[in-house]
Amino acid sequence: MTTEEIVIRNGTIVTASGVFERDIWVQDGVIRRIAKDRLGASRICKSEGKEWDASGMYIVPGFLTLPGKSPSPQRKLPDYLETVRKLVRFGYTSMSEIQPIDPWKNAAQRRYQTVIHYNSLIDYTFVAEVPASMMNKRITLQLCAEGYRIIRVVIRKLEDFTRIDWETISPFLTSYRVLLILHVPANAGFSKEEKQRISGLWLDRCRYWQIRTWVKTESELAAEETQSFYHLYQLDGLSCDLALRSMIHTPLRGLSVMAALDRVQVDARRLRGREEEVLRALVKLCSTNMAKALGLYPQKGSITPGADADLVFIKKEQWLTKFDLSTILKFSEFLLPTSVMSNGKWILQDDTFASTIGMGRWLRDIKPYRFVI
Structure with a gap:
């Protein structure tokens, strides 16, 4: 069985719990490992694995x-x-x-x-x-x-x-x-x-x-x-x-x-x-x-091993740098990620949409009582 693998390097990960510099290993649409080194790359990402440079970007779930x-x-x-x-x-x-x-x-x-x-x-x-x-x-x-x-x-x-x-x-x-x-x-x-x-x-x-x-x-x-x-x-x-x-x-x-x-x-x-x-x-x-x-955490809404590789990439140079401080701020008007990954596959990469359709899954097993917010 073939697997799809990618290593995302040099990005700044931003989650609800903090901000840190790490690399992300993705395999079969799932985050397998998060670390700031190359240890384990040969075991997790085979020779056919790809690397993607996220330098100068925030990576958010x-x-x-x-x-x-x-x-x-x-x-x-x-x-x-x-x-x-x-x-x-x-x-x-x-x-x-x-x-x-x-x-x-x-x-x-x-x-x-x-x-x-x-x-x-x-x-x-x-x-x-x-x-x-x-x-x-x-x-x-x-x-x-x-x-x-x-x-x-x-x-x-x-x-x-x-x-x-x-x-x-x-x-x-x-x-x-x-x-x-x-x-x-x-x-x-x-x-x-x-x-x-x-x-x-x-x-x-x-x-x-x-x-x-x-x-x-x-x-x-x-x-x-x-x-x-x-x-x-x-x-x-x-x-x-x-x-x-x-x-x-x-x-x-x-x-x-x-x-x-x-x-x-x-x-x-x-x-x-x-x-x-x-x-x-x-x-x-x-x-x-x-x-x-919605009962989807930690499969969604997190960047942790075992979570779906749903990742949003935002250029640091564009985040909170071009707006008027005297106005009401609408984040959606300037957040606008340059790349978006869903289940380990690019659906938006470098401002270009992929031609693939039908990759979205119906999430049936939801548990809205699982976590305190």
């Missing part, structure tokens, strides 16, 4: 999308690939796709809707989306039996929330260790106070029944939350500013927050920290924490 940022509406292959390539250009190497659960769909029809992703360049996983009015014993058991471990519950009316029979569905959710996502659409017509009330009621129910959940928040509640294992918080826009600054100044403190890379905004005038410290905090918020919330 690939980023993961939030559920809902999906290319699935693009049913034509060229449009679909273009949409996925835009994700890759941001540095995304895994995406979480929404699988709408409608009353008329059976398991076979839901599987049919996954066909388009067989052309994906990057790995993907599915999150079931269920209207709160449908969240009953039958649907919950059916989704759990089909392997769904994350369910996004959509609330469009307050009475939908009150109709959820928590006592009936909670045994299945806790037995199968299912994570729930609260989703209140922007067009639902709720006021800010009503959204806060729904969020508070939701968190109370999930805490009582010991169900892990995440909600979207724009407040500082996440920084003071005591039930950190069961409550996760999705940040957006300038709400990421406080979390990033906290991660920079108190790097060992845990914060149960995550955000999509292309949605992060910060006030550059208040941001304090060296370039590498800011990048480390960004990796923690948008890669490592996201992978833990």
Whole structure:
């Protein structure tokens, strides 16, 4: 059996836990060894192995999308690939796709809707989306039996929330260790106070029944939350500013927050920290924490032996060097990696996309209860 091997040398690795100079050995799409020497190269990388020079670059783990940022509406292959390539250009190497659960769909029809992703360049996983009015014993058991471990519950009316029979569905959710996502659409017509009330009621129910959940928040509640294992918080826009600054100044403190890379905004005038410290905090918020919330860590969101070789390469000369300190900073506008590797294969190399399609895998075995964030 032939193997694909590569050694990435002279790069600066940036992870949620620190910054260090190391070489990376990749074999069969998996990181096999990380070290700053050539010891073991002859054993791990055979004569057919290749080397790639990452001098002058930061190497970070690939980023993961939030559920809902999906290319699935693009049913034509060229449009679909273009949409996925835009994700890759941001540095995304895994995406979480929404699988709408409608009353008329059976398991076979839901599987049919996954066909388009067989052309994906990057790995993907599915999150079931269920209207709160449908969240009953039958649907919950059916989704759990089909392997769904994350369910996004959509609330469009307050009475939908009150109709959820928590006592009936909670045994299945806790037995199968299912994570729930609260989703209140922007067009639902709720006021800010009503959204806060729904969020508070939701968190109370999930805490009582010991169900892990995440909600979207724009407040500082996440920084003071005591039930950190069961409550996760999705940040957006300038709400990421406080979390990033906290991660920079108190790097060992845990914060149960995550955000999509292309949605992060910060006030550059208040941001304090060296370039590498800011990048480390960004990796923690948008890669490592996201992978833990989606149940994919440490396979994703990490650069460690045994993890998938999903690597993003950023030129040091471009990171935090060309922006106006008086503006709101959007990292996605200038991060733009020059090379991206997914499962040990180049999908973007030196600003050129590879022609390979269909290498993305459906990640089925997810465990969102595995790690504290």
